[in-house]
Amino acid sequence: QQELSPLQRTVKALRFPVSSATWPAVSEVVRTQVALCDAHPPTVSFSSAETPPVPSACAVAPLLAKEGVIGVVVADNVYTGRSIVPEDVQLLATLAQLAGLALANAQAYSALKHAQQELVRVEKMAAVGEMAARVSHEIRNPLVTIGGFARSLLRTPHEVERVQRNAQIIADEVQRLEELLTDMLDLARPSTLVLRPEQLHTILDQ
Numbered sequence: 496q497q498e499l500s501p502l503q504r505t506v507k508a509l510r511f512p513v514s515s516a517t518w519p520a521v522s523e524v525v526r527t528q529v530a531l532c533d534a535h536p537p538t539v540s541f542s543s544a545e546t547p548p549v550p551s552a553c554a555v556a557p558l559l560a561k562e563g564v565i566g567v568v569v570a571d572n573v574y575t576g577r578s579i580v581p582e583d584v585q586l587l588a589t590l591a592q593l594a595g596l597a598l599a600n601a602q603a604y605s606a607l608k609h610a611q612q613e614l615v616r617v618e619k620m621a622a623v624g625e626m627a628a629r630v631s632h633e634i635r636n637p638l639v640t641i642g643g644f645a646r647s648l649l650r651t652p653h654e655v656e657r658v659q660r661n662a663q664i665i666a667d668e669v670q671r672l673e674e675l676l677t678d679m680l681d682l683a684r685p686s687t688l689v690l691r692p693e694q695l696h697t698i699l700d701q
Contacts (some may be wrong), residue, residue, distance in 0.1 A: 498560065515566075517537065518536070518537050520533035520535075520536070520553070520555050521567055521569075523563050524555045524557050524564075524567055525557065525567065527602060527684050528559060528563070528564055529557070530554065530555060530556035530557065530584050530585070530587060530588035530591070531554075531555055532552060532553070532554055532555075532581070532584050533552060533553045533554075533555055533584075534551070534552050535594065536549075536550055536552065536553040536571065539588065549573075550571030550572050550573045551572060551578075552571070552572055552578065553569050553570065553571045553579070554569070554570045554571075554579050554584045554587045555567055555569050555581055555586045555593075556584070556588040556590075556591035557591060557595070558569045558591050558594055558595035559590075559591075559592060559595040559596075559597065560595050560596070560599035560602075561599060565595060565599070566593075566595075566598075567591075568587060568590070568594065569593040570583070570587050576657055593692075593698050604610070615696050619682065621683060622682065624678070628631045628677070628684075630675065630679060633675055634672060634675065637668040637669075637672050640664065640668050641665050641669065643670050644661040644662075644664050644665050645661075645665060647661050648661050648662065681687075
C-alpha cells in the first residue's frame, strides 16, 4: 500500500461539523441536497512543511442515498487554478450521485449478507431443536440394547462365546451412538467446507 503524502493525511483527517458555521456551504448542501459553488472556502491549517496553495473556490455536492444525505464531495481548483463554472458543479453532482448510490448499495449488501447469515444460523438451530425429539428416540433404542446385553454378561460371565457375541453387540451400539452424536454436533456448530475426492457410492450409502 502506497504511503500517504502529508497533504493526503491532513485531508483525510479533516472534519467539518455540518450543523455549525465552520463551513456554511457544506451545511447548505446538506440542508438543500443541491450542489453549489463556494467562492469562500474555509482556510485549512496544515501541519506539514509543504503548505499547499489555498483554493479560491470549491464545488460541493451531496452524496445521496435513500435515507437522505450520507456525505458530501468537495472539489477545489488548487491544481487547475481556473474558475469553477456551473458545468463543473453539475459534473461533480452527477459523480456524487453515482458515488452515493454505490455506497448505499454497498451498505445494503452488507446488511443483507449479515441478515442471511443470521437467518441460516436461526434455521440451523431450529432444525436442531426439531430433531431433538427424534434423536432422543434414536438414542433410547441403543441404550436399551446395551443395558440388556450388559446385564446378560453379568449373569453369564463364564460363557466365553456368548460374552464375545454380546460384547460385540454392545460395541456396535456404542459406535452407532457416537456417530449419531457426531452428526448432531456437526449440524449445530459452524463448519469449514473441505473439498476432497470421495467415493460416490460411499456417500450414497451414508
